[in-house]
Amino acid sequence: MPKKIENVGCPYCGVCCDDLVVTVSDDGRKVLEVENACAIGNEIFQHASSEGRISLPRLRQPDGTYKDISYDEAVDYAARVLIKAKKPLIFGFGSTNCEGMAAAAKVAEKAGAVLDNCASICHGSSFLAIFDNGYPSCTLGETKNRADVIVYWGSNPAHAHPRHMSRYSIFPRGFFTGKGHKGRKIIVIDPRYTDTARVADIYVQVKQGQDYDLFNAFRTVIRGEDIPDEVAGVKKEQILQVAEILKKARFGTIFYGMGLCHSDGRNHNVDIAISMTRDLNDFTKWTIMAMRGHYNIAGPGVVWAWTTGYPYCIDMSKKDRAYMNPGETSSVDLAMRDEVDAFFNVGTDAGAHFPIEAVKHLKKHPWITIDPNICMASEISDLHIPVGIVGVEVPGIVYRMDNVPIQYRQVLNPPDGVISDEELFERIHQRISEIEAEEGITQTSAAAAGTQTSFVGE
Amino acid sequence: MSEIIIKNGFVFDPLQGIRGDKVDIAIKDGKIVETTALTNPKTIDAAGMTVMAGGVDIHSHVVGPKVNTGRLFRPEEKLFQNIKKTGSRMEMGTSIPSVYKTGYDYARMGYSYVNEAAMPPLHSPHVHEEIRDTPIIDISAMPVFGNNWFSLEYLKNNEIENNAAYTAWLLRATRGFGIKIVNPGGSEAWGWGLNCANIHEPVPYFDVTPAQIITGSIETNEYLGLPHSIHIHPNNLGNPGNYVDTLETLKLAEGYTAKNAFGRTQVMHLTHLQFHAYGGEGFNFESKVPEIMDYVNSHDNITVDIGQVTLDETTTMTADGPFEHHLRAVNNLKWANVDVELETAAGVVPFVYSANNKANAVQWAIGLEIGLLAKDPMRTYITTDHPNAGPFTRYPRVIKWLMSQAAREAQMDAFKHRDKVIDVTNIAGIDRELTLYEIAQMTRAGTAKALGIADMYGGLAPGMDADVAIYNLNAESMPSDAEEIEKAFSRCAYMLKDGIVAVKDGEIVAEPAKRTIWVDVKVPENAQVNRDIYEHFLKHYSLKLENYSLFEEHLHNPRVIEVNAAE
Numbered sequence A: 001m002p003k004k005i006e007n008v009g010c011p012y013c014g015v016c017c018d019d020l021v022v023t024v025s026d027d028g029r030k031v032l033e034v035e036n037a038c039a040i041g042n043e044i045f046q047h048a049s050s051e052g053r054i055s056l057p058r059l060r061q062p063d064g065t066y067k068d069i070s071y072d073e074a075v076d077y078a079a080r081v082l083i084k085a086k087k088p089l090i091f092g093f094g095s096t097n098c099e100g101m102a103a104a105a106k107v108a109e110k111a112g113a114v115l116d117n118c119a120s121i122c123h124g125s126s127f128l129a130i131f132d133n134g135y136p137s138c139t140l141g142e143t144k145n146r147a148d149v150i151v152y153w154g155s156n157p158a159h160a161h162p163r164h165m166s167r168y169s170i171f172p173r174g175f176f177t178g179k180g181h182k183g184r185k186i187i188v189i190d191p192r193y194t195d196t197a198r199v200a201d202i203y204v205q206v207k208q209g210q211d212y213d214l215f216n217a218f219r220t221v222i223r224g225e226d227i228p229d230e231v232a233g234v235k236k237e238q239i240l241q242v243a244e245i246l247k248k249a250r251f252g253t254i255f256y257g258m259g260l261c262h263s264d265g266r267n268h269n270v271d272i273a274i275s276m277t278r279d280l281n282d283f284t285k286w287t288i289m290a291m292r293g294h295y296n297i298a299g300p301g302v303v304w305a306w307t308t309g310y311p312y313c314i315d316m317s318k319k320d321r322a323y324m325n326p327g328e329t330s331s332v333d334l335a336m337r338d339e340v341d342a343f344f345n346v347g348t349d350a351g352a353h354f355p356i357e358a359v360k361h362l363k364k365h366p367w368i369t370i371d372p373n374i375c376m377a378s379e380i381s382d383l384h385i386p387v388g389i390v391g392v393e394v395p396g397i398v399y400r401m402d403n404v405p406i407q408y409r410q411v412l413n414p415p416d417g418v419i420s421d422e423e424l425f426e427r428i429h430q431r432i433s434e435i436e437a438e439e440g441i442t443q444t445s446a447a448a449a450g451t452q453t454s455f456v457g458e
Numbered sequence B: 001m002s003e004i005i006i007k008n009g010f011v012f013d014p015l016q017g018i019r020g021d022k023v024d025i026a027i028k029d030g031k032i033v034e035t036t037a038l039t040n041p042k043t044i045d046a047a048g049m050t051v052m053a054g055g056v057d058i059h060s061h062v063v064g065p066k067v068n069t070g071r072l073f074r075p076e077e078k079l080f081q082n083i084k085k086t087g088s089r090m091e092m093g094t095s096i097p098s099v100y101k102t103g104y105d106y107a108r109m110g111y112s113y114v115n116e117a118a119m120p121p122l123h124s125p126h127v128h129e130e131i132r133d134t135p136i137i138d139i140s141a142m143p144v145f146g147n148n149w150f151s152l153e154y155l156k157n158n159e160i161e162n163n164a165a166y167t168a169w170l171l172r173a174t175r176g177f178g179i180k181i182v183n184p185g186g187s188e189a190w191g192w193g194l195n196c197a198n199i200h201e202p203v204p205y206f207d208v209t210p211a212q213i214i215t216g217s218i219e220t221n222e223y224l225g226l227p228h229s230i231h232i233h234p235n236n237l238g239n240p241g242n243y244v245d246t247l248e249t250l251k252l253a254e255g256y257t258a259k260n261a262f263g264r265t266q267v268m269h270l271t272h273l274q275f276h277a278y279g280g281e282g283f284n285f286e287s288k289v290p291e292i293m294d295y296v297n298s299h300d301n302i303t304v305d306i307g308q309v310t311l312d313e314t315t316t317m318t319a320d321g322p323f324e325h326h327l328r329a330v331n332n333l334k335w336a337n338v339d340v341e342l343e344t345a346a347g348v349v350p351f352v353y354s355a356n357n358k359a360n361a362v363q364w365a366i367g368l369e370i371g372l373l374a375k376d377p378m379r380t381y382i383t384t385d386h387p388n389a390g391p392f393t394r395y396p397r398v399i400k401w402l403m404s405q406a407a408r409e410a411q412m413d414a415f416k417h418r419d420k421v422i423d424v425t426n427i428a429g430i431d432r433e434l435t436l437y438e439i440a441q442m443t444r445a446g447t448a449k450a451l452g453i454a455d456m457y458g459g460l461a462p463g464m465d466a467d468v469a470i471y472n473l474n475a476e477s478m479p480s481d482a483e484e485i486e487k488a489f490s491r492c493a494y495m496l497k498d499g500i501v502a503v504k505d506g507e508i509v510a511e512p513a514k515r516t517i518w519v520d521v522k523v524p525e526n527a528q529v530n531r532d533i534y535e536h537f538l539k540h541y542s543l544k545l546e547n548y549s550l551f552e553e554h555l556h557n558p559r560v561i562e563v564n565a566a567e
Helices: A039-048 A071-084 A098-111 A124-133 A140-146 A164-169 A211-222 A236-248 A267-280 A298-308 A331-336 A356-362 A421-438 A440-448 B065-072 B099-108 B121-133 B149-156 B160-174 B186-192 B210-224 B243-251 B289-297 B321-331 B358-372 B392-403 B405-413 B418-423 B436-451 B483-490 B527-539
Strands: A003-008 A020-024 A031-035 A058-060 A066-068 A088-092 A114-117 A134-138 A149-153 A185-189 A202-204 A251-256 A285-290 A342-346 A367-370 A383-385 A396-399 A405-408 B003-007 B010-013 B018-022 B025-028 B031-033 B042-045 B050-053 B055-060 B111-119 B138-143 B180-182 B230-233 B268-270 B278-281 B284-287 B302-305 B313-318 B335-340 B344-352 B468-471 B494-497 B500-504 B516-522 B558-564
Touching: A020 A039, A031 A039, A058 A071, A071 A098, A071 A342, A071 A367, A071 A383, A071 A421, A088 A098, A088 A331, A098 A114, A098 A298, A098 A396, A098 A421, A098 B121, A114 A298, A114 A331, A124 A134, A124 A267, A134 A140, A134 A267, A134 B344, A140 A164, A140 A251, A140 A285, A140 B186, A149 A236, A164 A251, A185 A236, A202 A236, A211 A236, A211 A267, A251 A267, A267 A285, A285 B186, A298 A396, A298 B065, A298 B099, A298 B121, A331 A356, A396 B121, A405 B121, A421 A440, B010 B436, B018 B436, B050 B055, B050 B436, B055 B392, B055 B436, B065 B121, B065 B313, B065 B335, B065 B344, B099 B111, B099 B121, B099 B392, B099 B494, B099 B500, B111 B121, B111 B180, B121 B138, B121 B160, B138 B160, B149 B160, B149 B210, B149 B527, B160 B210, B160 B516, B160 B527, B180 B210, B186 B321, B186 B344, B210 B230, B243 B268, B243 B289, B284 B358, B289 B302, B289 B358, B302 B436, B313 B321, B321 B335, B321 B344, B358 B392, B358 B405, B358 B418, B392 B405, B392 B436, B392 B483, B405 B418
Parallel strands: A088 A114, A088 A342, A134 A285, A134 B335, A149 A185, A149 A251, A185 A202, A251 A285, A342 A367, A367 A383, B003 B042, B010 B050, B055 B111, B111 B138, B138 B516, B180 B230, B230 B268, B268 B302, B516 B558
Antiparallel strands: A003 A020, A020 A031, A058 A066, A058 A383, A396 A405, B003 B025, B010 B018, B025 B031, B050 B468, B278 B284, B313 B344, B335 B344, B468 B494, B494 B500
16 A cells, blocks of 8 residues: 655755655655755655665776775775864765764864855855844744735746745735735846746846946835935836835735845845845835755854854864854865865755866865766765765754754665665764774874874874 | 763763763764663763763844844954865854854853744744754744733733733744843833833833733743743843842732742743843942842742853844943944834944953953852853853853853953952852852753753653753863863863764764744633734734734744643
């Protein structure tokens, strides 16, 4: 009998839909049907039971081919790489659970690594703005229950977060929003007339790269001052019209995406968006939220904040303290300067997403990919360690884009022998301790020789 | 397991009435035992030292989403630290330390139990993840109720049984400890950018007053017979003239007596009283502590904690969303806010309390007046509302001020507006110096009793957990320099957790397992409440009911307190 599993969380985007119904085969090996998921979420579940999954770690051979090795061998290899490296970089974590992130932080601290996540090349500019200006936000249910005005600025959920609009923002009927879509004003601000813009009541076509100017104009108008006839390609009349809607809202939420984070201005765009939200709270209730990409990319920021006090770009190479300085300790910058001498690609694909120059530098040193799938990173790695797919084969806690923890379930058994990120990192941690104990003699002699900072195994 | 005997120390255990006598403390298998039960114990010589039970903190923000927001958005407070790694993990942060630093620093001060003061129910998996990673100290967490839509509806209609059934369900769903109320009604009003300025102002739409929420919550709490009473952060925090609202809030407890099997005698714990004892208006505010403490002293069914301002740079955080928005306009620093659907609204703002600022100095005086005018130290507790009025790592300094008039005078002399501060407060006229016995009451015995856990924590009677703090203080010849008091309480000579020496000479030497304490209440099956829960999750929450309750696998090393309210 196939088994129906309900209330399943989806390991695709930051919307973290947790209402999926997944039907799996009798033997718990195959996904037969996925209900309620978007096309992309559906595909992730189907992929888990597709042909060609890797079920053993693969080590690069001198002839360039991969050879299957045991998990013990892979763990030993990874531990020795970390011990030998002066400044390893452990990056990724867009697609794993918080348990894995906590275990990875433990390894990074022990190994004196730099620990970074995909925010570094995504919403990192949001972090910079939050450090400076705060983050007046809310949970997505608040938006659903109260919001009568929604702004999507530089984000296109119709494609990137397919069920965001129907679950939380535009369409749902909430406690104080019984009329659903009809009771809400939708404003989309974007240089492109996106599919999201098509459902907007008001579409504001800002000139590319001039978001900051437009925010400035809104803030000026909201404070009752005058503005020029046109700002950032938008006519004064439309700016006044939108500003009036913002001020008259009962409750509003601004959802923003890469259009702010990665166009001219970057963190400054987010900064002024936050300032505008602050300003609006002098009149009525406004909140702002980053459209985080992956289902648990909010996770590492949360987990590592309680671990080290920093959300990303965490340099732990001193081992007794952490240091963060994006631009200096951020992954791409470290790679471009060829400052790291080992690279762990975890639950992401740096091969596809880093600049080619950065990849070339990283490729000079040991490169280990920890990911369930074959991806560009896994194909150029020295070692590829497969792990179970979180949300499908591995349960655990993930943080939705509004930092609400969602408990994910297991619907399939992982391929025989395949372990979780958490177990893998725990085993690497354990192995480092063992090797350090075995080689304790060299450590002591180095200390006796008067070496102030001894790198074990150097 | 090993046996330990602590010999020759001056023991202060108010739960047993031991006042500095030289009593041997025997430990076996993690528990305190009679000395006769030991066969071959290891001896800790505490000669010339003070021995107390492990400290019990009744109100502190140490784990959860708003604490972590504070950590995340304040990288600046980690710079320029000179840290030495002595535990198994690095220690980062100052006013909002990492979970590791939190556990280590509490242990170094001799504390073994912390009650997390506000858990947004929706975020309970987050709270429990942080509890898992916090070393050494046992933690309980109180879910917030005072703005919860279920409770607002039930209490508006005076449906105590329904509210009780819902409360029992939520305690289980979140693995929570008791009923926390923050700015009743006001944080729901904040959903619309509004507030409830006093206990009579009705909540928008829900049309229930804060006073109704408070009395209804007391009735719910006593109906259930929970270990702890309601734990309230009242309306109108921080505003001059608010002592009126505070007195009105306290008076709501009149006529209620505690019904429980845990030895608790109060029906209301009013937290961080310092923020609620202001008279005057605008910047001309003044201490109204005598009025408030007269009331507290003469009403046995109330307990309070201080919320002492420590004159540090810190990070304020509270589920009082409108207050944090107000504070943002006071200092114009960065502001984080999280409204949580159907439940609460929290804010976070960094804040600098300065000895050069008259208002901050008055707050300092008000806090100490509360401790010094307390007639019953078993009902008045030392806190800093960590990190709101100052970090918990300043408890030893607060103890110093309470124990030494000279130390207080030295601080007052350092105030820029010394005379103005003295004019509007009563601190200069108080010569009381608290004793070690009274400090033990205010930091472990009293708090454990108020939390209803005095059979396990806060004392040294046989059968209790072997959580012991040994301080380098000679009770028979106390140091003339008050700085030595602060030093002794900052870094204890020994801290034992479950009979394992976790701290020696102020440093972490072991990291024994910690626990999660929660309260499981049995109530009669309640079809209406079940239906209400089903409906709200179907229509109004943004996640499924089945994913809301904490999964068993995310509860770590639990210790459950069972309560039967079904009969």
